[in-house]
Amino acid sequence: MAGKSTIIYTHTDEAPLLATYSFLPIVQAYAAQAGVELETRDISLAGRILAQFPERLTEEQRVDDALAELGRLAEEPSANIIKLPNISASVPQLKAAIAELQSQGYEVPDYPESPVTDEEKDVRARYDKVKGSAVNPVLRQGNSDRRAPASVKAYAKAHPHRMGAWSPESKTNVATMSGGDFRSNEKSVVIPADDTLTIRLVAQDGSTTVLKDGLKVLAGEVVDGTFMSVKALRAFLAEQVARAKEEDVLFSAHLKATMMKVSDPIIFGHVVQSFFPELFEKYGDQLRAAGISPNDGLGALLAKVDALPDAEAVKTAVEQGLAQGPALAMVNSDKGITNLHVPSDVIIDASMPAMIRAGGKMWGPDGAEHDTLAVIPDSSYAGVYQAAIDDCRTNGALDPATIGSVPNVGLMAKAAEEYGSHDKTFEIPVAGTVEVVDGSGQVLISHEVEPGDIWRACQTKDASIRDWIALAVRRARATGVPAVFWLDADRAHDANLIGKLEQYLPEHDTEGLEILVMAPAEATSYSFARMRQGLDTISVTGNVLRDYNTDLFPILEVGTSAKMLSIVPLMNGGGLFETGAGGSAPKHVQQLVEENYLRWDSLGEFFALAASFEHLAQATGNARAQVLADTLDRATGTFLNEDKSPTRRIGGIDNRGSHFYLALYWAQELAAQSDDAELAAAFAPLAATLAAKESTIVEELVAVQGQPADVGGYYRPDDERATAVMRPSATFNEALASL
Structure with a gap:
């Protein structure tokens, strides 16, 4: 269990996990x-799955429920957790992880698509705890302070990344619903006293189904309910398929089927059906009978098509749909993987900034870049991306060498605004009325719904909102730049947050500070205008928009969101330090397996670690932890100046080489520092050894490149094999062991 001078480093997934096999031994040796x-x-996703089924595993296979343990720890003042990116599992990812675990000898059950028996329902309920953004709401018991470190911003200005050119004639745009969506149907209430709510569906025949009961709420909590009309959605999607064809632009859908684990896979399924209407009209019953769901994407359909009675006819219908419809944006043009193949392949917060950075273009089936119609059904935040596109179309691409920064203060404590990633989202089975009812039986929120509509609710605790406002004021005071609350007075939820802001802002000294409130699209235009003048602007946002903004602006400013400093001051005094985004992690793993080359950049881990050491020093009085923080910060500056991040292709240093150079610069800083002579003496021999053997170590690290690498699994690598792959330099390993 965590002790006085203990940091918890999370074991997660994909590229960040592989990097951990190389980086963590260095950190442990230095920190000791x-x-x-x-x-x-x-x-990790695999670890979370195994923790759900201990009774099905052998004693040696069982794992602790580490997420639950860390959730409890996050409530303690002593918490100090470094959280790397993890998989927010879509259903296809969950199924793939289950299959891999079964192949490794773990007798976990199959994922039941349509549970009937009590056992199947129990299994499904356990897997539902693992799907989507299962980790973040548990650990994020504080609000988010995310920004580009000064060293990263300085590097980006000195070495600006490539930005695609924008043409004033660009036909790229966002398409979003004008009614019938989550934003337009939203209703919001502030709970007057502690209570227990029930969500129920009253069918037109008078029968009542309880969708959710025992929903505990606290005084002052904001509770929202809304729904997306499937009829309005399908009409909208049909129009956008036709529009993309008419305007001769790529068609692309941008959702978040990972975090929005219930709503967005369903919406994605409607996109697939709308793109291939004849396919599903003719063969929909046959596909359903075979257990093929459009929610899983075109890739899952094609993988199972040969088992269908009319397999060749279905393939022909798919080909005709692709030929007759607009050109689809591609995930991988070379391999024919389209925007509609896998719901988790195109995640809005990563895909939209990448498109904007590329001059408003995405890759088409012909392997070339084209203007694109970006289809974002719900209008809540679609205007942010349209405003960014409009700015670039008018003013040209942003210049990373001169632009200002847009850090973020995000409302996320205690699962604030966790829309769509929880157990309060439902696909409506019959026409009727969904009601949110308080303990006295009073109906707080109601919506008339039809079969197939997607209804959802969310909660945002008053204490979380109050802490968020306080954090925004602290950041505005610390930086002296405007803090803009991205809130839309015409949206029900945001109107209640504006009321909270008016209530709690007077508690703080805001004299001399610029605190503004703007609707998201307006705030985007304001922030872009200031960026172009080289000025900074703090975006103060809710949880989903926090997710979007902490990719949008970093990708434009510094080339990636993986280089951001992400601090979560936990509300009970501890610290959670996040290490950046993992959206590109799957491609990195693929390259490692094929070429033994890992392009993952661990810069986010370096920043999080320094902040973690500093927090530990302040919380425990361990002066040496502060020395570690200060020297690591300086070493990271040298690392950036010497350009030791992974190169873009094999032949140069990859993630493992970047770790070696960080270790070298850190050892040199520790050996040279004057705050702790004993510590300096301990690191002087290592610094000398690493410097003397630099060329040998780099040669050993580069020599393994170009051949396939076996780490024993994608979702659950074999520790021994992964360690061997990620620590291939015997010279470096021996030097580290000498500490």
Whole structure:
């Protein structure tokens, strides 16, 4: 269990996990010299699955429920957790992880698509705890402070990344619903006293189905309910398929089928059906009978098509749909993987900034870049991306060498605004009325719904909102730049948050500060205008928009969101330090397996680690932890100046080489520092050894490139094999062991 000078380093997934096999031994060796212990906790998708089924596993196979443990720890003042990106599992990813675990000898059950028996319902309920953004709401017991470190911003200005050119004639645009969507149907209430709510569906025949009961709420909590009309959605999607064809632009859908684990896969399924209407009209019953769901994407359909009675006819219908419809944006043109193949392949917060950075273009089936119609059904935040596109179309691409920064203060504490990623989202089975009812039986929120509509609710606790406002004021005071609350007075939820802001802002000294409230699209235009003048602007946003903005602006400013400093001051005094986004992690794993080359950039881990050491020093009085923080910060600056991040292709240093150089610069800083002579003496020999053997170590790290690498699994690598792959330099390993 975490002790006085203990940091928890999370064991996660994909490229960040592979990088951990290389980086963590370095950190543990260095930290041990300062009396700091780094422990790991497995919150990977595979680990979370195994934790749900201990009774099906052997004693040796069982794993602790590390996520639940860390959730409890996050409530304690002593918490110090470094959280790497993890998989927010879509259903196809969940199924793939289950299949891999079964192949490794773990007798976990199959995922039941349509549970009937009590056992199947129990299994499905356990897997539902693992799907989507299962980790973040548990650990994020504080609000988010995310920004580009000064060293990263300086590097981006000195070495600006490539930006695609924007043409004033660009036909790229966002398409979003004008009615019938989540934003337009939203209703919001502030709960007057502690209570327990029930969500129920009253059918037209008078029968009542309880969708959710025992929903505990606290005084002052904001509770929202809304729905997306499937009829309005299908009409909208049909129009956009026709529009993309008419305007001769690529068709692309941008959703978040990972975090929005219930709503967005359903919406994605409607996109697939709308793109291939004849396919589903003719063969829909046959596909359903075979267990093929459009929600899983075109890739899943094609993988199972040969088992169908009319397999060749179905393939022909798919080909005709592709030929007759607009050109589809591609995930991988070379391999024929379209925007509609896998719901988790195109995640809005990563895909839209990448498109904007590329001059408003995405890759088409012909392997070339084209203007695109970006289809974002719900209008809540679609205007943010349209405003960004309009700005670039008018003013040209942003210049990373001169632009200002847009850091973020995000409302996320205690699962604030966790729309769509929880157990309060439902696909409506029959026509009727969905009601949110309080303990006295009073109906707080009601919606008339039809079969197939997607209804959802969310909660945002008053204490979380109050802490968020306080954090925004602290950041505005610390930086002296405007803080803009991205809130839309015409949206029900945001109107209640504006009321909270008016209530709690007077509690703070805001003299001399610029605190503004703007609707998201307006705030985007304002922030872009200031960026172009080289000025900074704090975006203060809710949870979903926090997710979007902390990719949008970093990708434009510094080339990636993986280089951001992400601090979560936990509300009870602890610290959670996040290491950046993992959206490109799957491609990195594929390259490692094929070429033994890992392009993952661990810069986010370096920043999080320094902040974690500093927090530990302040919380425990461990002066050596502060020395570690200060020297690591300086070493990271050298690392950036010397350009030791992974190169773009094999032949140069990859993730493992970047770790070696960070270790070299950090050892040199520790050996040279004057705050702790004993610590300096401990690191002087290592610094000398690493410098003397630099060329040998780099040669050993580069020599393994170009051949396939076997780490024993995608979702659950074999520790021994992964360690061998990620620590291939015997010279470096021996030097590190000498500490």
